[in-house]
Amino acid sequence: MNNNKNIMIVGVGGQGTLLASSIIGQLAMDCGLDVKQSEVHGLSQRGGSVVTYVRYGSKIASPIIERKQADYILSFEKLEALRWADYLKPDGVLIMNEQEIYPMSVISGLAVYPIDVADQLISKGINLIKVNALTYAQEIGNSRAVNMVLLGMLAYKLDFNYNKWEKTIKEHMSSIVQHTNLQAFAMGWNLHDRA
């Protein structure tokens, strides 16, 4: 599908997935690309699973991404990574935060949370990058900046340079929280070198 990029951000309602996708969308637009971004709100705030699609390139028609079409999936939660893994292209990359959030079906004993998520993904032949974003966010003293650590990891793989990311992130938040969020982003970006 030509030079278009398809990115999915998945997680659990309230985890900050929407901010990450709107930063990517804005940045792509500022770089002169066509962008479509789709999310389903509604019940998502109440702890349901959420997915947002961001597509950019020279010309984008459909706002949704379907199975086997995502270049990248950024998953904020382990079970959600498993749930959406089929959407990845064969050569796509899945970046997975190692946080576990139990759904009500698990809490009330109707289902069991899978213990071997990473193994399952790898056995499907998925190109997996794991990260415990919370520990990195805590390292810089802002546990809410998990989403920026994850965005930094994804951003490193995308086509835009660091300064542009920095500028777009700043535009998306008040000056008080910019500093730690940018730190978190930088941390995610640099994790690839450490790994």
Added chain:
Amino acid sequence: MKLLSGNEAIARGAYEAGVRAASAYPGTPSTEILENLAKYDEVYCEWAPNEKVAVEVAQGACFAGARTITAMKHVGLNVAADPMFSLAYIGVNGGFIIVSADDPGMHSSQNEQDNRFYAKFMKVGLLEPSDSQEAKDFAINGFDISEEFDLPVMLRTTTRISHSKGLVSLGDRKEYPLRAYNKNIAKYVIIPAHARKMRISLEQRLKKLAEFAETFPGNRLEGEGHEFAVITSGIAYQYAKEALGDKATYLKLSLTFPLPEKLVRNFVEKFSQVYVIEEGEPFLEEQIKSLGLTVKGKDIFPRFGELSPMIIRQALLGEAVEAGNSSANFPVRSPVLCPGCPHRSVFYAINQMKAIVTGDIGCYSLGVTPPLSTIETCVCMRASIGNALGLSKILTDRKIIAVIGDSTFIHSGITGLIDVVYNQGAITVVILDNAITAMTGHQHNPATGYNIKNQQTNKIDLENIVRACGVNKIWQVNSYDMHELTAALTSATSCGQTAVVIARQPCVLLNKDDCSDKYEITAQCRKCKKCISLGCPAIMIKNDKVVIDSQLCRSCGVCAQICNFGAIRKVGSAYE
């Protein structure tokens, strides 16, 4: 250029087109239209108590000569249908747009009715944008069309239009002088003598609009592909382009009622095979077939759920249909009541009453899921009360409880309650007053005392309303106080009269600050799992121990009240 959702774009388009008034009742996926319009000082905006009122207020502003918009989710139009049917007869003074935001796939709705049929049934113009830019453009075109043809115009979106973002170029606002309002009973009073004349003129107005549709730029030929000839509209156009690209020639329709018959006929007659690709019901297809033309449509595309490029590729390009997603075996993650949600404790208390519980629409619909499983019926807004009364008249030996939210009670619950009093229903109505319309994303309503612009306004007192409906047995309780709740519900369900319990505590999401005083589970825990039966996402079993996740806990203290062993206490508090 700006990256806007379809809803933001409609608000922007209306603004640029000089809209002066807007009234709506929230409903996913339509809500952000009014929320965004309310940011402009030039526009009078309001949340109405329900969709019918919203349309009537919008009509008044339209009669007064202002460009006016109203917006609702698809089922909202069922509530507002009455004034809309009349408005088609009456026509407009200032331009009038009604946005119907449909929800194919039922992301957050109880059905997936295709409201394009309403446009045809009501006999109003119908515009179907296919992305955010068109959403903005058609909002502007809609006002022009409405004024030129003396007809209301429906701007019909779907979730993927309303909630997807795309690039939109912005323009400046154009001010239109108010069109003069003159007393004109032949136009504004729809008594039979007048209506018979309006009925005839309505057909004439539609005929002119049909002529206009033939050359409206939104109805256009596109592409020169040789493999397929496609007629499409709305989001289906984008999916078709994605799937078929330059393999197809397209007739892209945007003004789809009245249908541009000549344009369609010429197109269909040019090709040996034409496919109608539309999401939902065969709205275009039926109209095209009624012209005596042969096309393929719902015989190869589904009429339910969301359409997608993949479905089109499978139907037309022979792409293999894959076995269902392997994710089917993973634990589901359905939405749940938030930790600390004030509805939870009320449901827990109601469960002790051994009653039949009729439910309603709001966050509290989630009370149907395990482990609470409180609600036994849920039909549409306000149905809880009517359903309860009907049940009580037949199952006379059962206790019946209706639960309804504050916004839903104001929306239409009041008339239901009047029926209960009038016809001497011995049921209990529990009003879950969380001081907001939570489900749709926290909008104010008449019972909160604030308006759409967050300014303080007159507050409608729920207790006064209930009393004025003729109810004598009223209890007002704190939703977090299990003792108060249980006492009130026990008295209410045994008093043999119409009883109302107003359970109050604000929605926890209204307070964004992290709370102190979190709760924890101590060594006294005997693992009886009673607290787990509350279904609070903050309480779970980890490594065979019952624990409270302090990140999630909102300090409501309900679990501590129901524990039989005093094993739950505030973090750091001393043992007693």
